[in-house]
Amino acid sequence: MHSIFAPVSPQAIAVTHLWWWMFGVGAFIWVLVTVLALWAVRARSGAREVDALMHVAPAAHHRAERVVSGSIFVTVLILAGFLAYDFSVGRALATHPAQALTIQVTGHQWWWDAIYEDSNPSKQVETANEIHVPVGEPVQLKLVAADVIHSFWAPNLNGKRDLIPGYASTLWFRADTAGIYRGQCAEFCGLQHAKMAFYIIAEPRAKFMAWLAAASTPPAPPTDSGLMAGRRVFMSSGCALCHTIGGTDARATIGPGLTHFKSRATLAAGTLANTRANLTRWIRDPNAIKPGVHMPAIPLSDAQLNSLVSYLETLK
Amino acid sequence: MTPDRADRADGAPLPVVLTLSESELAGDAAALDAAWRDRPGLWGWLTAVDHKSIGRRYIITAFLMFLAGGIEAALMRAQLARPENTLLGPDRYNQIFTTHGTTMMFLFAVPMMTAMGLYFVPLMVGARTVAFPRLNAFGYWTYVVGVVFLYVSLFANTGPDAGWFAYVPLSGPQYSPGHRVDVWAQVVTFTEIAALCAAVNVIVTVFKMRAPGMSLNRIPLFVWAQLVVAFMIVFAMPAVATGSTLMLATDRAVNMHWFNPAEGGDALLWQHMFWFFGHPEVYIIFLPALGMITPIVETFCRRPVFGYTAIVMANITTAFFAFGLWVHHMFATPIPELGESLFTAASMVIAIPTGVQIFCWIATMWLGRARLTVPMLFVLGFIFTFVNGGITGVMLASVAFDKQAHDTFFVVAHLHYVLLGGGVMPLFGAFYFWFPKVTGRILNATLGKVHFWLFLIGVNVTFFPMHILGLEGMPRRVYTYLAPTGWGPLNLVASIGAVTIALSVLVFLINAIRSWTHGEPAGENPWDSSGLEWAVPSPPPSYNFLHSPVVRSRHPLWDTDVELPVVTGLRTDRKEVLITSTFDAMPDSRHSSPEPSIWPAYLALCMGVVFIGSIFSPYYVLGGLGLSMIGLFGWGWQSSKRIESELVAVPNGAMVERA
Numbered sequence: 001m002h003s004i005f006a007p008v009s010p011q012a013i014a015v016t017h018l019w020w021w022m023f024g025v026g027a028f029i030w031v032l033v034t035v036l037a038l039w040a041v042r043a044r045s046g047a048r049e050v051d052a053l054m055h056v057a058p059a060a061h062h063r064a065e066r067v068v069s070g071s072i073f074v075t076v077l078i079l080a081g082f083l084a085y086d087f088s089v090g091r092a093l094a095t096h097p098a099q100a101l102t103i104q105v106t107g108h109q110w111w112w113d114a115i116y117e118d119s120n121p122s123k124q125v126e127t128a129n130e131i132h133v134p135v136g137e138p139v140q141l142k143l144v145a146a147d148v149i150h151s152f153w154a155p156n157l158n159g160k161r162d163l164i165p166g167y168a169s170t171l172w173f174r175a176d177t178a179g180i181y182r183g184q185c186a187e188f189c190g191l192q193h194a195k196m197a198f199y200i201i202a203e204p205r206a207k208f209m210a211w212l213a214a215a216s217t218p219p220a221p222p223t224d225s226g227l228m229a230g231r232r233v234f235m236s237s238g239c240a241l242c243h244t245i246g247g248t249d250a251r252a253t254i255g256p257g258l259t260h261f262k263s264r265a266t267l268a269a270g271t272l273a274n275t276r277a278n279l280t281r282w283i284r285d286p287n288a289i290k291p292g293v294h295m296p297a298i299p300l301s302d303a304q305l306n307s308l309v310s311y312l313e314t315l316k
Numbered sequence: 317m318t319p320d321r322a323d324r325a326d327g328a329p330l331p332v333v334l335t336l337s338e339s340e341l342a343g344d345a346a347a348l349d350a351a352w353r354d355r356p357g358l359w360g361w362l363t364a365v366d367h368k369s370i371g372r373r374y375i376i377t378a379f380l381m382f383l384a385g386g387i388e389a390a391l392m393r394a395q396l397a398r399p400e401n402t403l404l405g406p407d408r409y410n411q412i413f414t415t416h417g418t419t420m421m422f423l424f425a426v427p428m429m430t431a432m433g434l435y436f437v438p439l440m441v442g443a444r445t446v447a448f449p450r451l452n453a454f455g456y457w458t459y460v461v462g463v464v465f466l467y468v469s470l471f472a473n474t475g476p477d478a479g480w481f482a483y484v485p486l487s488g489p490q491y492s493p494g495h496r497v498d499v500w501a502q503v504v505t506f507t508e509i510a511a512l513c514a515a516v517n518v519i520v521t522v523f524k525m526r527a528p529g530m531s532l533n534r535i536p537l538f539v540w541a542q543l544v545v546a547f548m549i550v551f552a553m554p555a556v557a558t559g560s561t562l563m564l565a566t567d568r569a570v571n572m573h574w575f576n577p578a579e580g581g582d583a584l585l586w587q588h589m590f591w592f593f594g595h596p597e598v599y600i601i602f603l604p605a606l607g608m609i610t611p612i613v614e615t616f617c618r619r620p621v622f623g624y625t626a627i628v629m630a631n632i633t634t635a636f637f638a639f640g641l642w643v644h645h646m647f648a649t650p651i652p653e654l655g656e657s658l659f660t661a662a663s664m665v666i667a668i669p670t671g672v673q674i675f676c677w678i679a680t681m682w683l684g685r686a687r688l689t690v691p692m693l694f695v696l697g698f699i700f701t702f703v704n705g706g707i708t709g710v711m712l713a714s715v716a717f718d719k720q721a722h723d724t725f726f727v728v729a730h731l732h733y734v735l736l737g738g739g740v741m742p743l744f745g746a747f748y749f750w751f752p753k754v755t756g757r758i759l760n761a762t763l764g765k766v767h768f769w770l771f772l773i774g775v776n777v778t779f780f781p782m783h784i785l786g787l788e789g790m791p792r793r794v795y796t797y798l799a800p801t802g803w804g805p806l807n808l809v810a811s812i813g814a815v816t817i818a819l820s821v822l823v824f825l826i827n828a829i830r831s832w833t834h835g836e837p838a839g840e841n842p843w844d845s846s847g848l849e850w851a852v853p854s855p856p857p858s859y860n861f862l863h864s865p866v867v868r869s870r871h872p873l874w875d876t877d878v879e880l881p882v883v884t885g886l887r888t889d890r891k892e893v894l895i896t897s898t899f900d901a902m903p904d905s906r907h908s909s910p911e912p913s914i915w916p917a918y919l920a921l922c923m924g925v926v927f928i929g930s931i932f933s934p935y936y937v938l939g940g941l942g943l944s945m946i947g948l949f950g951w952g953w954q955s956s957k958r959i960e961s962e963l964v965a966v967p968n969g970a971m972v973e974r975a
Contacts, residue, residue: 002788002789002801003787003788003789004720004721004787015717015719015720018716018717019711019717019720022710022711022714022717023711026707026708026710026711029707033674033678033699033703034700036678037681037696037699037700038696040678040679040681040682040686041681041688041696056619056620056683060683061622061683064679068622068672068675068676071675072671072672072675075671076668079664079665079668079710082710082713082714083660083664085714086660086713086714086715086717087657087660089714089716090653090657090714090715090716093716094653109491147485147491148483148485148486148491149483149486149583151723153723153791155720155787158719159648159716159718159719159720159722160648160719160720160722160723161648161650161719162648162650164583164584164649165485165578165583166577166578166581166583166584167577167583167584167649167650168650169649169650182789182801184789184791185791186648186723186724186791186792187483187648188478188483188486188723188792188793189486190410190486190491191407191410192406193406193793193794194406194794194795194796194797195796195798197798271798291405291406291407292406
């Protein structure tokens, strides 16, 4: 599910073809050189007598010369072939689409923020760690780093691209098969580099549009008293200092947006399944799951934690 | 590529050749040893300037660093053996993988390769010592300061943790507060100084101190490799010195903002500075290793190497192109795509000179009669392992493919195939080959074969699965991974391979320790090899050569017509070396060589105060520099007392004794 061997975009497919071609030629050369070396040793090692030092018959020397020059010539030809093929693939990859769905992806220590651009700012959708895209349509990612260098890499869709503070870069792909594709930060970015994954969810256009519409409407405020208590915990215990929940006063952007938190399948940047038990465990002590994570453990009573989790579970 | 004239013993005109009686030789030996040997005791140890004492220490220290880096690697493999393992937390893991990389690149590989040069180059070119013996000692002590500093820091839980490449801004003041990255930046500084000292020494020794008759086209190929690499060090080290010691350290210490985009700095600049050094670094490790292969192949195939000139040219070409590849470490960054294609082409072209060398060795084996001794086995192991790494290297040169494979375990596999296959395999071969020269005893061949097979299997079992892991999406530098990724089984295989490597190194250690005291005595030339280093007793006496040898071919000990001719005229009652001309190595003048001195060690300590202190306060820099003035005066004072014997030019090649 997370591999260059199952490419689903024209970009990744081109690279995988290139890989198999290079693999075939490379494996052949590897075997050939090894066999050649072993043969060169074995060919003559039977004779144990010490023959005259330095003596090389001119004919043998000339034959060796021809073989060595020939090998070098073949090496140059193969490399030229590699080079031409690589350039042609590179050219194809470098052609950007005229129009594309544009998503700004920001790398944070240690999660991903995604903003779906829209000319109407109020219609912009912001989510985290799980990026929905329509199948068969070009998608352009604008990549920026919030703190240190990260690298965005979903191997089934395209090669990686670094997110470097002070630079903006772009990456595009077209997912031709519906599916859920895992990706992970590929540039060492500190303590939790290992647990900074994301998912790209490619779905048919109708389903995608439905998701987008749902994502741009804030969830209805709770009416149940238990859930309202949970919301109070969120607003007053420090959660709101870092997280956004649409339609409320919580608008901080230090941590992932939680407006439609429960619509996501995973927690903590692809680390845990988004279940009630995991969420409780995560809020109680984030450091036990991702040591070094910037989210603090906030001391809450069991009742407070319980109502907070109940509230978050409603953010569909 | 016809056999060169320099292969035969009828080259350039000879200097005066003398044959001496046995009694003359014995008398000279005693006098020379009195003049050249280091002093006894602890003080003698601290003041030693004999290139062999320093070289031996250097090799042993670097090998200890190989063991330390290996233990770190084993810890990482233990942590990664199964998903979500908790043996090492991310904090400790990051310190360990950073220290592993820093140790292996800066404290093992480069120092080991330069150390082999510092020990063997004078013996191979027929010189009494290196050009600057005290500088040599200074370089070693500086390196030791760096070694001690890194490991004290690691055990104090302040080991560097931003990777051996220390990318900003992660390594900058904002994201790496505390002193961990400072430790890294200064450890690198010590290695840079040590490497530059070694490089200058090798260049001058090779250019000015070769035995008479060893014209440029007769220099042994190991020495050629060392010479080329010395030039590479001179060009590569300043880039990382500027980057780490000047820019990163001042960014961290006094907020210079070189790399801070918010203040007009540039985060990508660091990557350019680092890799402009970092890529040539690979060849600084690799070329000397290739240089070790040639004498092994020649000796055990009993043939002069096929294509001497081609191999020399391949070395120089490699060195040249090595400086045009650094951007292939940065293909995933936002740099112009057209520019990237230049670096793709250069990265592929560099495979050609390496191919030339490998084809030449295979031709040599084919023309000769190979004996499958342990060093030869390591050469074959080198070809098998390194060619794999070379091919994946060519794959990674492709921008399109690299964007998939970059920063994954595929690259981890590639670089370990290249460095273990291309660096460590030849090095182990060289250990078996030259151990008799250094210690006077031969390493046990049976244990050697066990070592070889365990190592070959271990390397391949450890690193081959990593290719697949990388293509299946496993990034580098992760302290753990989740079970559903499916990376568990191959990681377990890799960890089992790591145990095999550890076992093989253990076998080697046991062999080395036992053979050092109990091994079969070697004699001067146990392999019937051709280089000048085999013309002296094993271990070599303090003065190396009783009389400066005269070289008439590329294979002085294989010239069967006469005993190795010598020139005389160097004083025996004090240290004197013979200076020869750069191209033809005709005798030029005599020069004195310095006595043992404490100032190199003292100055290295002062450098320790300057650079380690700079982490804490600028006043340490001033204090350390002040203290080092005393050392510089001491050093200069010794020199001025020493140079009372004037240089004697010898126009016609005959040496003139002048009291």
